[in-house]
Amino acid sequence: MIDNNETTNRKASVVLLGIGQVGRSLLRLIIDKNNNTRDGALIDVIGVADSHAAVLEGSGLSEARLNEALKIKDAGETLEQMRGYLSLSEITAALSSGTIIVDVTASNNTASLLASALSHGCGVVLANKRPLATAWSMAKVFFSHPYVRYEATVGAGLPVISTLRNLLSCGDSFISIKGVLSGTLGYMCSELERGATYSQALLSARNLGYTEPDPREDLMGTDVLRKALILARSVGWPLETDDIDVEPMFPDSLSNITVDEFLSKIHTLDEEYARRTDEARVAGRTLRYVAKIEKTKAVVGLSQEERDSSLGALSGAENIVIFHTHFYDTMPIAVSGPGAGPLVTAAGVLGDILDLDVHMRRGR
Incomplete structure (x- = not known):
């Protein structure tokens, strides 16, 4: 303060x-x-x-x-x-x-x-x-x-790091961290949930200015990986990139082509992501692009989340970070709100x- x-x-x-x-x-x-x-x-x-x-x-x-x-x-x-x-x-x-x-x-x-x-x-x-x-x-x-x-x-501008530091300064220790850390991918997941196809969701995000000029920079999950590393290291878990499993939202076969070529082929992913969205819906869940961080490892990728959970209830480009600590064990602390924008x-x-x-x- x-x-x-x-x-x-x-x-x-x-x-x-x-x-x-x-x-x-x-x-x-x-x-x-x-x-x-x-x-x-x-x-x-x-x-x-x-x-x-x-x-x-x-x-x-x-x-x-x-x-x-x-x-x-x-x-x-x-x-x-x-x-x-x-x-x-x-x-x-x-x-x-x-x-x-x-x-x-x-x-x-x-x-x-x-x-x-x-x-x-x-x-x-x-x-x-x-x-x-x-x-x-x-x-x-x-x-x-x-x-x-x-x-x-x-x-x-969300008070994520300051909340984390305040917990540490009070003598708390962390068990795990979980969050939706990409406004772009969060928006796409919300659009998939609403019934949009993968290609429609991506083009909508691009038209709104949410994506990088080459949307693969968002879709590969590297930005979320970096945020996961920062959170882990901030609580005293010095993870390296190799300690984090990342699931991109496009296949390797679409990596080494131009942006225009990539955009012309994204419709080929519509069926796969419609299937994954439907599988989550049948289970009473919804897809979110989530980072799950523990002391020695982390996982970044699509995850089925309960619809009424903190992650499942997100809409649009909202971010959320959930801190599971020893002080806040049964009811973890959540920081949420707009997580992107100049x-x-x-x-x-x-x-x-x-x-x-x-x-x-x-x-x-």
């Missing part, structure tokens, strides 16, 4: 990596907060970076410069269009102790930069799951360092920035 007395007239210095949909939503939230702050907590964005270039000003980028960056990125251009841009390799050298590095990219290549930032006294806030889901030998620093926050990596994800990141800034000031 943030103490308002400690945030009064304080400025958090932030470097933002990534100005996609989440990054732009975050910048707009920061601009709005700075103009309408109620608690005196301000945020100086001293740097922004995309995959091509960075713009850095130690005294903080002005609102005009931030809006310039937003306009450029809204137009699909790179930060190389801005005057005084730096190369990405110059970011690390410019970092100073107390700065918060915010990673809202989808890059596999930020882990070493973030680890270096921590070693120089910086804080790290992540919406990017990849540094947390890489090999444990590289990822473990992000789970043990007090200056790291990553609420938005699981459930977007704005709610950005809100989760902003909350982490403010919380971490207070924590870092206490430590200095």
Whole structure:
């Protein structure tokens, strides 16, 4: 919890990596907060970076410069269009102790930069799951360092990680974790339940903007796998990718073809998923794409769930995470709500920035 007395007239210095949909939503939230702050907590964005270039000003980028960056990125251009841009390799050298590095990219290549930032006294806030889901030998620093926050990596703006941490800080221990962690696949399962075919459900999700440009990135379950790894590692279970069995929602035979070819063939999956949906219905159940996590293993894939259960009652793109702990044994804790979207994800990141800034000031 943030103490308002400690945030009064304080400025958090932030470097933002990534100005996609989440990054732009975050910048707009920061601009709005700075103009309408109620608690005196301000945020100086001293740097922004995309995959091509960075713009850095130690005294903080002005609102005009931030809006310039937003306009450029809204137009699909790179930060190389801005005057005084730096190369990405110059970011690390410019970092100073107390700065918060915010990673809202989808890059596999930020882990070493973030680890270096921590070693120089910086804080790290992540919406990017990849540094947390890489090999444990590289990822473990992000789970043990007090200056790291990553609420938005699981459930977007939902208080999943903070609930987990609160349980641990109270001395509770975990037995298992179960959840629906993909808004895209949750939506598809709801559509199948309503009677849509697989191809109809997928195309509907795509038209609504729920899927990646290549929907196989959602359907292969890799994103859910990463979230399962993050949850497991957060409770002290250092699982690796090989410890998790993942069931994709399409066959290998449709892997090595173009997106257009894939979309032209998805109707061939209609019969299989209609059969699986009917089997669940006959049993009084419904299909959900579920992650089931235990101390030494996890399973990610389609599961038949009771219709009136917490998972079975979900609709649309809702997420849910259920914590089965020793304190909450007979009635596990559930956190549910919208688990995707740029704005709610950005809100989760902003909350982490403010919380971490207070924590870092206490430590200095």
